[in-house]
Amino acid sequence: MDFRFTPEQEALQKEFEGFCKEEATRAPEGWIGGLSAEETDEGWAYHQSVVKKVAAKGWLSLPWPKEYGGHGHGPVEQLIFNEVTAYYRVPALPFHFMTVAAGIMVYGSEEQKKEWLPKIARAEINWAEGLSEPNAGSDLASLNTTAVEDGDDYVINGQKVWTSGAHRSDHIFILARTGTRESRHKGLTFFINEIGPGIEFRPLIFMNRSHFYNETFIEDFRVPKRNIVGKVNQGWYVMMAGRNFARANISFAAAGKRDLEDLIEYCKQTQSGGQVMAKDPLIRQKLAEFSIDFEAALKFAYYLSWLQSKGQDIAAEAAACGYFSSELNLRLANTAMEIMGLYGTIKRESKWAPLYGKFQDLCQWGSGFTIAGGTTEIRKNVIAWIGLKLPRG
Ligand SMILES: Cc1cc2nc3c(=O)[nH]c(=O)nc-3n(C[C@H](O)[C@H](O)[C@H](O)COP(=O)(O)OP(=O)(O)OC[C@H]3O[C@@H](n4cnc5c(N)ncnc54)[C@H](O)[C@@H]3O)c2cc1C
Structure with a gap:
């Protein structure tokens, strides 16, 4: 093993540290980092203000290829950023954004790349992650939420759970069944959409009495076909694309x-x-x-x-x-x-x-x-x- 930072990586680390030291001084009284951002309005406002600055510096897209407006950095640079921000307790990353961005970069159409990636990089979207269900967590491929074709849309029905920070979100991505139940992970499709009629979040209060999780009830939620990332029944692989970044x-x-x-x-x-x-x-x-x-x-x-x-x-x-x-x-x-x-x-x-x-x-x-x-x-x-x-x- 011969691993040490390059001079460029050291310079990046210093730049991130300077930024984080400054931002940490603006944290609300008693800020303890972690998941505090979602819990209070003050924490959320702080989180949003930091994320906007990070986005303005182009740091949300550090590992994205340059052709999509990113820096083309590798996993090490992304890790330096993650280490520094976590150490200084600076809430620098929007929730779940990388899953959607990676899915679109790897599997999305040209129109989707043009429409969504710049908005994600500018931190204009707060995503909720609609994956887990009451009977599908570790075994996610057994999920039951369905999506049925209807004209130019798909109509989604089902229930999700543990939807972190959904009450602060404006958009959601949903993995839903478009194939037979037996098709397991090969019968799932990845939908992205603005949250609207047909989606209801109910607070799931955590044992420390904070509101971070939600139950999500989905009833006749319409998503236009153009908001399917990848092909129908390819959603599992779209979801996994995010794992490959850092x-x-x-x-x-x-x-x-x-x-x-x-x-x-x-x-x-x-x-x-x-x-x-x-x-x-x-x-x-x-x-x-x-x-x-x-x-x-x-x-x-x-x-x-x-x-x-x-x-x-x-x-x-x-x-x-x-x-x-x-x-x-x-x-x-x-x-x-x-x-x-x-x-x-x-x-x-x-x-x-x-x-x-x-x-x-x-x-x-x-x-x-x-x-x-x-x-x-x-x-x-x-x-x-x-x-x-x-x-x-
Ligand atoms: C902090 C946090 C944030 C989350 N945010 C979101 C979110 O935003 N959106 C979302 O969709 N989900 C979210 N989740 C849900 C998370 O993805 C699930 O909790 C996780 O996948 C586990 O599923 P489960 O809770 O259904 O437990 P289960 O899968 O039912 O597991 C129960 C127990 O059985 C064990 N077990 C299960 N299968 C096996 C096996 N094959 N071998 C051995 N042991 C096994 C597990 O380890 C566990 O101890 C979040 C969870 C947490 C804790």
Whole structure:
């Protein structure tokens, strides 16, 4: 392995850092990053203002080919951007935009590319992701929402669930069944459209009482045929196209590294049983272990993106990277709660909450991160099947 940043990549990193340090100073009081953007109007306004600036700099389209208005950068540059923004807790990316953009770039018509890509790159659209259903999550190919041809439109009916941030969105992409039920992933079509009559979102309140998820009820929602990306029944592959842009996930590791630094500072400044916490050998050892794990997670992500930039398929390694860092963040949150004791459980609205209640929040959100985009068990399956070539059983 011979991986180090090129001078151009180092310059980009510095540029991103300068931007993020500046933007972080504008964060609302008590901003803890993560999924806070969707939860409050203030957080959402902050998120939107940052995203607009990022778009104006052309950074939403870093890995897009130049012919589509992008910079033509590779996965490493995208990862640098993701690392820096996650570390500084700057909400720089619109939700789900890359899935749609990639689908259109790889499978869309020329008209779709002209119509949608510039609007996406300018951050004019907030997307909701209509994939999961009450009976189709990990096994997404079994989904039941149907789309039936009717004149110039398709008419969609069904139910989606866990639709993140949909109440803040103006557009939605939906994977719907156009083939027979037996056709599984070969009978699905990818639709994009403005949210309108026939779509109803109902809040699904999370265990920490925040509104981030929604149930989505779809009744006779009409989508013009020109808004099908790819061909009818090709939707599975359209959806997968987004995965090929920067496969390695670094956001968990970068955000977790920052959280660890905060916890270390807390332990240096807080007394317990008459002594500074950081003097407790058990606490010191735990913090040291986490610092090794986070460095390993960051290096692992860069190694994968470097392999990807050399054209290697890294499906199993990307699953391992996502598994390791999402579980690591959850472990950190649980350890922080043990260290802080009952103070750790104080909600962030209280002025007594240490570190703005970051870790009690992360304890709850963290379990979600081991599910979103592929659960821990599914990731282990991918490692076993593709990486280790074990039988499926
Ligand atoms: C933070 C977050 C944001 C999300 N945002 C969206 C969104 O915007 N839009 C959207 O459409 N969806 C979204 N989801 C939903 C997400 O994609 C699903 O939760 C995920 O695919 C898992 O599906 P499920 O919840 O139905 O669980 P299931 O698939 O029912 O799994 C239940 C349990 O069984 C295990 N399991 C399932 N199959 C296997 C197997 N073959 N082998 C071993 N174990 C297995 C799983 O690991 C899990 O522990 C989001 C989820 C989270 C947590």
